[in-house]
Amino acid sequence: MRDEQEQVDDELMALAQRREQSSVLQPILMLLVIAVLGSVISDWRSEIAYFFEDSEPVALGDVTGWPAKMRDETGWEPPVAHNTFVSLEGVPSRRSEGGDWEFFKLVGGEVYVQREGRMAGMSALEREMALSSNEPGDNDRTYYEGQGRLLSFASSGERLAGLKRFYGERYGMAFCEDYDAAGLERLAEERRETIRRNWTARYREASEEERAEEGWTERATEAEVQQVFESEPLCVNAYFVQDGRRPIDHWWYAVMALLMGLLAIYNVYKLVRWARAWARG
Incomplete structure (x- = not known):
């Protein structure tokens, strides 16, 4: 009888311990x-x-006309804002295609567009046949007009890292959010050094007649280097549009x-x- 009582007591103690353990694990799981x-x-x-x-989308208009508008209207800036629904149009350039998506930059502004590519939904065999044909496809038209979600590269974190890497390596684009003050100084010095090398290479490749006609010298002065340097921005604040993406x-x-x-x-x-x-x- 005593042995049975001790066995029962042991079982009760084990049950109490299990309940105590579960009570300790319960808040940990809830917090997790x-x-x-x-x-x-x-x-x-x-x-x-x-x-x-x-x-109702914010109308950004024709991106191709932005440079002229900024030049003619002092202080004008395109009404772009991160994470907004916009409509816009323009001339595509620097196209690329990956998987089901097509990417391109609109001429006149730092706006990059992602939209469904002409091979979206195709099987591997269909993709191979499409690539081997010379048919341009519906998405190869020379003008873009659409609406979608606009994102700022600077506010998108790593979401657009692959796209920035592609355009940076392929076209030498530098995106401002990727550089601190010291990085911008290094970038500026690299740009000036590239200008000097290109200036000298152009002079050496030109004929005597071209040098005399254009007034080229073998070495660029600092003023000439600065003039070329300021003709393009050191880095850009770019935007990304997901075509067709509505709120x-x-x-x-x-x-x-x-x-x-x-x-x-x-x-x-x-x-x-x-x-x-x-x-x-």
Whole structure:
């Protein structure tokens, strides 16, 4: 009889220990759930904010005409703002294509567009046949007109790192948000050194008649170097447009964030209840 009682006592003690362990793990799990949900919602802030943007796009007009407008109207700046719904048009340049997407830069402004490419949805065989043909496809037209979500490169973090790397390596583009003050100084010195080398190379490759006619010298003066240096910006503040992306398209971000928020609140409630029970002993 005594052996049975001791066995029962041992079982009760083990059960109490298991309950104690679960009570300690429970708040840890709740805190972990709250942290994960909060992190996801935080990462989606710009996506959720875009859902609440005006459904009427901000008209940016013809990007090709921006330089002339900035020159003729003192102080004029294009009405671009991060994470807004816009409509715009212009002449595509510096095209590239990857997977289902096509990318290009609009002439006249630092605006890059992403839209569905002509091979979107094709199988591997269909893509190979399309690449081997000379048909330009519907998306190879020479003028762009559309609307979509506009993002600032500077405010997009690593989201556009691949695109910036491609255009930086392929076309020598420098994006201002990637440089601090010291980096800009180094970039400026590299630009000046490149100007000097190109100046000398042009002189040496030219004929005597061309040198005399143009008045070229073998070495550029500092004033000449500075004149060429100031003809183009040292770095650019660029924008990225996701063609066809409307605010309503982000409805599921808002819905999922709401559900996750409710779940986080429920876990906070459970955590408070646990803390009160623990305090009472």
